[in-house]
Structure formats: structure tokens, C-alpha cells
Amino acid sequence: MNILNIITGNVARGPQTVRFPGREAPAAAYRGSVTMDAAKCLACGICDYVCVSRAIAVTPGAASCEWTYDPGRCTYCGRCVDHCPVAAVTQAGDRGDSYARSGAQRATVTVPYPACPQCGRPAMPYNEAVLGAAFGDVSAELRERIHLCERCRRRATTAALKANFGAAAETGRSDDGR
Amino acid sequence: MTVVRGLISLLVFPGALFALPAGWFMMWLQRKINARAQGRIGPPFFQPFFDFVKLLAKEPVVRPRLQGFLMTVLPLAAVASTLGAIALLPVFPKAGGFSGDLVLLVSLIEVGPLCAVLGGFVSRSLYGGIGASREAVLTLAYNVPFLIALFALVASAGSFSLAGVALAAAWPVRVLALIALVACIPVKLHLNPFSAASAEQEIYAGSTTEYDGPRLALWELAHALEWVALTGLVASLAFPVADAAWPVRVVVFVAVSVALVVVLSFAAASTARLKLAQTARWFLLCGSGIALSALVVAFVRL
Numbered sequence: 001m002n003i004l005n006i007i008t009g010n011v012a013r014g015p016q017t018v019r020f021p022g023r024e025a026p027a028a029a030y031r032g033s034v035t036m037d038a039a040k041c042l043a044c045g046i047c048d049y050v051c052v053s054r055a056i057a058v059t060p061g062a063a064s065c066e067w068t069y070d071p072g073r074c075t076y077c078g079r080c081v082d083h084c085p086v087a088a089v090t091q092a093g094d095r096g097d098s099y100a101r102s103g104a105q106r107a108t109v110t111v112p113y114p115a116c117p118q119c120g121r122p123a124m125p126y127n128e129a130v131l132g133a134a135f136g137d138v139s140a141e142l143r144e145r146i147h148l149c150e151r152c153r154r155r156a157t158t159a160a161l162k163a164n165f166g167a168a169a170e171t172g173r174s175d176d177g178r
Numbered sequence: 179m180t181v182v183r184g185l186i187s188l189l190v191f192p193g194a195l196f197a198l199p200a201g202w203f204m205m206w207l208q209r210k211i212n213a214r215a216q217g218r219i220g221p222p223f224f225q226p227f228f229d230f231v232k233l234l235a236k237e238p239v240v241r242p243r244l245q246g247f248l249m250t251v252l253p254l255a256a257v258a259s260t261l262g263a264i265a266l267l268p269v270f271p272k273a274g275g276f277s278g279d280l281v282l283l284v285s286l287i288e289v290g291p292l293c294a295v296l297g298g299f300v301s302r303s304l305y306g307g308i309g310a311s312r313e314a315v316l317t318l319a320y321n322v323p324f325l326i327a328l329f330a331l332v333a334s335a336g337s338f339s340l341a342g343v344a345l346a347a348a349w350p351v352r353v354l355a356l357i358a359l360v361a362c363i364p365v366k367l368h369l370n371p372f373s374a375a376s377a378e379q380e381i382y383a384g385s386t387t388e389y390d391g392p393r394l395a396l397w398e399l400a401h402a403l404e405w406v407a408l409t410g411l412v413a414s415l416a417f418p419v420a421d422a423a424w425p426v427r428v429v430v431f432v433a434v435s436v437a438l439v440v441v442l443s444f445a446a447a448s449t450a451r452l453k454l455a456q457t458a459r460w461f462l463l464c465g466s467g468i469a470l471s472a473l474v475v476a477f478v479r480l
């Protein structure tokens with residue numbers, strides 16, 4: 001009987017597998033648990049939006065933004081990594097620990113809002129690459145305004161608008177005063 | 179059987195204190211033999227124990243109240259009844275038992291599969307339902323030779339007590355009946371070739387598919403105890419060694435049980451799973467044939 005030959009062969013040859021920790025390390029492109037770099041994050045919430053299993057939650061606060069990740073819910077699909085505009089999200093190359101209670105491994109990263117250079121109130125984080133992608137050529141004026149908080153930026157924009165209208169009114173005037 | 183002796187049988191030997199580690203050991207041995215036959219390294223020695231502890235520590239899935247209750251009570255009943263069956267095993271046949279304990283043993287052994295059938299249906303999983311219906315069909319099928327074989331032993335010994343059967347059954351009857359009984363063990367333990375009820379490649383874990391955490395731990399426990407109960411039943415009937423000192427009887431009981439585990443494991447590793455209808459037909463024709471011949475021998479000799 002062939003099966004007996006196979007079994008005796010297997011027993012004689014000894015096991016061909018290795019005990020758990022001795023096995024091969026995961027591949028380089030292994031999609032393990034997700035980590036986030038708070039220094040890069042824009043608090044845009046795209047990762048929260050694209051995560052199908054709701055493992056990521058981005059909760060904006062007054063002075064900072066809470067970025068929460070629960071590996072217990074994660075399917076390690078990598079969508080958050082693909083969609084983050086500033087590559088703040090990465091996936092570790094290991095399998096992570098086991099856990100007994102749901103939410104046991106939930107971790108929160110706080111993304112602080114930078115202070116507005118004019119009034120000191122919290123402003124949104126910004127990133128050079130995103131700025132370039134959104135506006136093409138970044139003028140010095142825009143670069144200055146991007147650091148401001150929402151209120152100061154609105155003021156600066158209004159002031160610039162007024163100045164522009166004033167200049168246009170000056171240049172449009174005819175010689176005879178009409 | 180005095181109360182103290184009954185308690186010792188239930189809690190110490192061959193009951194809980196012996197049966198738990200023994201059951202885990204048997205499960206480990208079966209998995210190890212299966213692994214080695216397949217060229218794998220197999221689980222470490224304490225793996226069944228680790229699995230049990232790990233499952234116990236897991237947070238159970240929240241279920242509707244009645245369903246959660248049934249899904250806890252059914253595996254608990256399986257554990258309790260199997261433990262009771264182990265306590266009745268005639269390891270020390272001269273020490274007694276009581277008239278009719280064989281009937282009690284058979285019914286206690288049957289509570290486990292019955293709970294598995296009900297447990298599969300209450301889990302409201304498709305796979306659980308299929309596993310449960312298969313389990314039900316197989317339970318009906320193997321019980322024909324199982325009960326005929328036991329009846330042959332009873333007829334031969336002229337007694338409904340396990341001790342009486344272990345001491346007095348005629349050897350030709352006993353050998354035939356034991357062959358039929360051993361053939362029934364793989365169905366109860368879901369081993370190849372009679373493992374259609376938990377065919378993991380098609381219906382995952384069968385009736386326990388939907389179970390998780392502590393509830394699954396209870397099923398695992400019941401399964402471990404079933405190993406001890408069934409191999410122990412055969413061991414105590416095959417080698418009663420009634421006149422030896424008690425350490426000898428214990429050693430013989432354990433050794434025969436373990437030898438049976440080895441035989442069953444190798445049989446499981448070297449066979450393929452039969453279909454449900456094939457399994458049922460095998461038990462109704464071949465299994466019952468062997469058991470019936472035991473019965474015929476028993477009556478002819480009377």
C-alpha cells in the first residue's frame with residue numbers, strides 16, 4: 001500500500017518543518033500592523049475615510065488631532081498606506097502580538113496643531129509637497145499665508161483683496177476724471 | 179459503590195485529576211503522530227493545555243441571551259457527562275460498581291454527541307447545522323454496532339454491570355465485541371476515515387464552527403475527556419487484570435489506552451475521509467456484522 005510507504009518514509013526522514021520561532025522571517029514587503037508618523041500627518045482624515053474595517057479613527061480636537069488605530073480590527077489591506085497623501089502611514093514588517101480582549105492593542109497618536117505665527121492660535125499642519133500638488137507654483141505670499149490659522153488667513157486674504165481692488169480702481173480711472 | 183469511592187472515581191482516578199492531563203496528552207499524541215506521519219514537526223507537548231488556557235482567556239463574542247446560554251450549557255453538559263462516564267469505567271472491577279451502570283455509562287457517553295448536535299443547530303451557522311446533521315446521522319449509524327456489541331457482552335456475562343462484564347464475558351465474544359467497539363471510536367472522536375462530521379476542508383469545524391473563546395474551550399475539554407472515556411472503556415474491558423495489585427491495574431489501564439491512541443492515530447493518518455453515506459453504510463453493514471457475530475457467539479455459548 002502506497003500510503004504506508006509514504007508514512008514510513010516521512011517518519012524515517014524526520015520532520016521537514018521547524019518549531020515556531022525558528023521559521024523564516026516575514027517577507028520584506030510584509031503588510032503588518034500600521035504605524036503613523038505624527039510629524040508628517042496633516043490630520044486630513046483620508047486614512048479614516050478609506051479604512052474599510054474602521055480600524056483608524058481621526059478625531060479632530062481644539063488644539064490637536066487624535067489618530068487612533070486598533071490592530072484588532074485591521075485587515076492589513078494597506079489602503080491607508082496607499083491613500084495617505086504625505087506617506088505618514090507605514091506598515092511594520094512583523095506580525096504583531098496576540099491579544100485577548102478586543103481593543104487591547106488600540107493606540108492613539110496625537111497630532112499637535114502648529115501655532116499661528118500671527119495670533120498664536122492652533123493652525124492646520126501643512127506639507128510642502130501637498131502644497132505644490134495643489135497650487136503648482138507656490139508664491140511667496142501663499143507660502144506665508146499657509147502657516148496662518150483660519151482666522152488670520154481670512155483676514156490676510158480680505159486685506160489682499162481690498163488692496164487689489166483699490167489698485168484696479170486707481171489704474172481704471174480716465175484722465176478726465178470719469 | 180460508596181460515596182467516597184464514587185467521589186474518588188469522579189475527581190481523582192480515573193476522573194478529573196487523571197482524565198484532564200490524560201486527555202490533553204492523548205490529543206497531543208494523536209496530533210504529534212499525525213504530524214510525524216505527514217513529515218511535520220507537530221505541536222509541542224503542552225500545546226493542548228496552552229490552547230485550552232488561551233481559549234479560556236479570550237473575550238467571548240456577544241450573542242443573544244438564550245443562544246449564549248445554550249451555547250454555554252451544551253458544552254458544559256458534554257464535559258460533565260463525559261466525566262461521569264469516565265468515573266464509571268471498571269478499572270477496578272472487583273471494587274464493585276452497581277447493577278446497570280453499563281446502561282448509565284452508555285447514556286452518559288451519548289450525551290456528548292447529542293449536545294454536539296444541538297450545539298451545532300443553536301449556533302445558527304450553516305456549517306454548524308451541516309456538521310450537526312452529519313453528527314446525528316453518524317450517531318445513529320455507529321450506535322447500531324456499538325449497542326449490539328455491548329449487548330453481546332452483557333449476554334455473555336449475564337450481567338448489566340460493567341464490573342460483571344469486565345470479569346465474566348467470554349473471550350471469543352469479548353474479542354469480537356471489542357473490535358466493533360474500537361471501530362466506533364473514530365466516529366466519536368472525529369478521526370479519519372469516519373470524520374465526516376467535522377470535515378474541516380468542507381465544513382470547517384462542523385458543529386463547533388461558530389463557537390469561540392471559553393465556549394470552544396469547553397468543547398475542547400469534552401473532546402479530550404472523550405478520548406479518555408472511549409479508550410478507557412476498551413482498555414478496561416480488554417485487560418481487566420482483576421487479580422493484580424492496584425498499581426498494576428492502573429499501569430495496564432493507562433498503557434492499553436495509550437496504545438489504542440497510537441493505533442487510532444496511525445489508522446487516521448493513513449486513511450482518507452469516507453463520505454457520510456459510505457460511513458453510515460460501513461457501520462450498518464460491516465460494523466454491525468462484527469457486532470452481530472459477537473452476539474451470535476454469545477447466545478450459542480449460552
Ligand code: SF4
Nearest residue numbers: 051074075077078080
Ligand atoms: S491596513 Fe486597511 S484595515 Fe488596516 S488600518 Fe489600513 S486601511 Fe484600515
Ligand code: SF4
Nearest residue numbers: 041042044045047084
Ligand atoms: S495619516 Fe495621512 S491620511 Fe491619515 S490623517 Fe494623517 S495625513 Fe491624512
